[in-house]
Amino acid sequence: MSEQRNGHVRIGVYICHCGANIADTVDVKAVAEYAATLPGVVISREYKYMCSDPGQELIQKDIEEHAINRVVVAACSPTLHENTFRGAAERAGLNPFFVQMVNIREHDSWVHSDREAATVKAKDLVRAAVMRVYFHKPLEKRRVPIHPEVLVVGGGIAGIHAALTVANSGKRVYLVEREPTIGGHMAQYDKTFPTLDCAACILTPKMSAVRAHPNITLWTYSEVVSVDGSVGDYKVVVKRKPRYVHEDLCVGCLQCIETCVYKDSKFDDEFNLGLSKRKPIYIPFAQATPKVVVIDPDACIQLKTGKCKKSCMEACVERGAIDFAQKETYEEIHVGSIIIATGFQTFDPRRMPQYGYGKYPNVYNTLEVERLVNASGPTSGQVITRDGRVPKSVGIVLCVGSRDENTNRWCSRVCCMTSLKLAHLIKEHTGAEVYIFYIDMRAAGKGYEEFYQRVLNEGVHFIRGRVAEITDWALDPSEAGKLVARVEDTNTGFVRRIPLDMVVLAVGLEPQPDAHEVQRMFGISCSLDGFFLEKHPKLAPAPTYTDGIFIAGLCHGPKDIPDTVMQAGYAAAEAIALADTGFFELEPNTAYVVEEECSGCKTCVPLCPYQAVTFNEEKQKAFINEVLCKGCGTCVAACPSGSIKQNLFEDEEIYSEIEGVLAYA
Amino acid sequence: MEDRPVSDKLSTSVQWEPIIVAFFCNWCTYTAADLAGVARMGYDPNVRVIRVMCSGRVDPQFVLDAFAHGADGVLIGGCHPGDCHYVEGNYKTLRRYHLLRRLLRDLGIEEQRLRLEWIAASEGEKVSKTINEMVEQVRALGPLRLSRRFKEWDAELASLEAEAQSEEVVAHV
């Protein structure tokens, strides 16, 4: 039957050694010799690196000289090199879809040690592919056009940098930020390691640039609520939450805040992590972008009760920017690609009660101390404890919520350097004795080790040991009124008790609490740790498995600012390249209904999540819109009369694989 | 595809080893199996993976066909509910699996021989664990190898078949 359909089949089989990666475990010679005996196989070769130029040329030459019209390459995972070998076939004039890859590396040599069993498995898999390619048909890749617009989700440094890069290339960017201002965590930092640049000084110009950029549409206080479509044309709905202030009318004069009926600031200021207070109408921080006030509906008397004299409105009467009747609105946009830069949250140290965070007022986390040392922070840059003292001794506890079986297993990467930076700043601000409790000091990065040496030389005490507990229980007068860190100094082997005025917990970095919902909405995956999963950990650390969706910054995993900016630029470059190419080639693995075979039972119609399958009332048959079909094959498996077929995954192709792997069963 | 060589080990080996045919979805479980490879998380070599784009492509016929061709077990791997690359192909798989399990039970195939497992792209370890577990369970059950049973069943036809053939020969002479 295959012969009738596909002419005279001449199969070439190519077994890759992958250096020693495959050949050490699989007897590649035996596999090649075996493949040569299979029906239809004209040539069977093994070669050191099939993916190399000479390897590919080998295939091309065989196609040209020996009229090979089916190619089976047994090598690594098709996710790596399928396109390589399809390309080789195409260059030799063979339709690329006559190529089938066999995964004898990731699925065989790398997971088995028994050479004999691994070789048998390789033979089975090769035989399945040989039997499968009989049924292959020439196919054409489908091209979908790419909307040049790009959506960036998240307005931290990653989103800002990505948005600016894309916008500078002349493409329209939508930047959506959940909070009332962009800036993200970086805006809260005081200085940046190791150069001690002022974070605000380097960030705020970029924030302003976003605001001013003619190609960027900035939607703060907004969230993406739904994503449909696929690469080239994602339909995205963005919810714009009411800030009760018209963005286009507010000039940021802040007089409304002055005149608010609340004379005193009574509500926790989120930007300062509750270390200071704000009013119901507020601006997150001085350089907030956009510089537009926002009203907190949970605090505002007018919004809560409708019974306020609305002095803020009076202050703004000329511009009329304040509008208590503002409702949430929804914007629908179409974009070709999406960069997700939704950031992270810090570990909540209450989960480790032994450190007393939330119990002892003078136990802080690193982010709070960033605000304390900041000149525009709640204490105007004075490092003082909650009871108003200048600390004489400060302990910084590393790996809180990192490298810990009980909380998070990963290293959060930035805490060592952040702690060194804070140790330096605290010492500079207060002259206090500073202790750093560490497991390992990790200072890999340009200028990082040098900074570590500098802080060592400044007289900061480094104690190697995981702090067992922080307590206020004094054992002797020197500890009275202080916090005590109990720790085994593993360098000396002694358990030590260090009295401290202030404890700083270097909290780890975690996925956002709603990372899983975001992941589902955008149809991407998460790693085991809950951060978003990249397409390849080495070679594609910004693309995802979903074409046209890229990730940047800490939503992908802990990293410092330079790495974040690099990844954001990379993601932007991918989005720009996609838009500039103008089209995307899709796998031709779509399903189609064979009209004369279809009985019109409609089973398939509701199964398609993309509404690609419809029922043609006139013909009384099902119909699949190839443009909408994503090629999952669910309808094919469900069709009770076998009248739907899927390119590349036809029934006969899969049956022959089944038969192939089981030929000796 | 008739004349298959018989030089393979499995065909001559006296020691029975289970063969598991696995249908892995491209996006989650196949990728997880790649990850298991990259991380060298070894597992039993008894599994043969067939890649499909979505576990929703796994036609129950494929499962039966694998059994009929001699598989001792069939493993279907898909994305976790809610995480399907194709929104909810895996839910269709789940429903079919529940009904198929009932059918198989009535046809005398033990429950452990068909397994549906949600394995995300990052769960390389789960691939290795699932395969090892299943191989062990199936090994404990013993061979199913319907391909061989079918031959045994049809042995009763042999004598008459041979007789018929010899008569044909006579008739042609």
Add this chain to the structure above:
Amino acid sequence: MSDKPKIAFYWCASCGGCEESIVDLAEDILEVAQAVDIVFWPVAMDFKRKDVEAMPDGAILATLVNGSIRTSEQEEMAHLLRRKSQILIAYGSCAHTGGVPSLANQFTREEILRYVYEEAPSVVNENRVRPQPRHGHNGTAVTLPEFRGLVRSLDQVVEVDYYLPGCPPTPKLLKQAVLTLLSGNLPPKGTVLAPDTAQCDQCPRKETKPVDLKITEFKRPHWTQIDPEKCFLAQGIICMGPATRSGCEAQCIRGNMPCTGCFGPTTRVRDQGAKILSALASSVNAREPEDIEKIMDGIVDPVGTFYRYSLAKSLLRAKVTR
């Protein structure tokens, strides 16, 4: 004998319904009888096996065999008729796909014999006597055919040229088949002589089938008042129609009973039961395993429901651990 083409009919493990369907040709049978010589038809005409044996090989143009194959005698006859016929046609569900008798493949030979000769409510057999293949009586050896371990379709025993599906096939299909044979314009070997689309294509209730079944419950026909106009599946009643070849003129459906699948699957399908299972399960409106299980509880006998006529030709063929 005339030189008209010779036709034979034979029955194996069958109920006789297929023979009836031949008679159901009514006056058309005269037309057929005029065009051909019926040389063998144990149900209706007095020919013996030895008459067939005496014919030269290939002397019969076409033999239509109905019934599945369970005994050695049926096997012998299948081989004999195969040899004597140019064209061998599997007639009816049993010969085509095993039919209802092949549901016996869920049991061992021992279970069947024990039940039939010892345990069935109507049996009185205190000495547990069972028929023996060979038995001496008054110095004469009496033999009975062997009772095989499995029920088989005709093509699992001998090569078959064409299939006429149905339990039984319709007179219309039979007539068409005979005319096709006589025309000499033969379809490719292995063809099932019925349309290759599923039932829904010709179902009078097609329009009442909703796009999304969203099945929340499976009902058995006798549990419910069946709406005579509405798609059975829309009423929660399992109908094999979507997975069954058309050509029966929807007789059951017109009689307000769902299709039970006697025409077998379309050519593209290897296992009719697996296919209807896939289609139905896909349409179940539940996501949680417990909810799914609850709905599936409504299918009390999946094998008997999905393979009512096709267990012998299903991929697993039988209960594998009999």
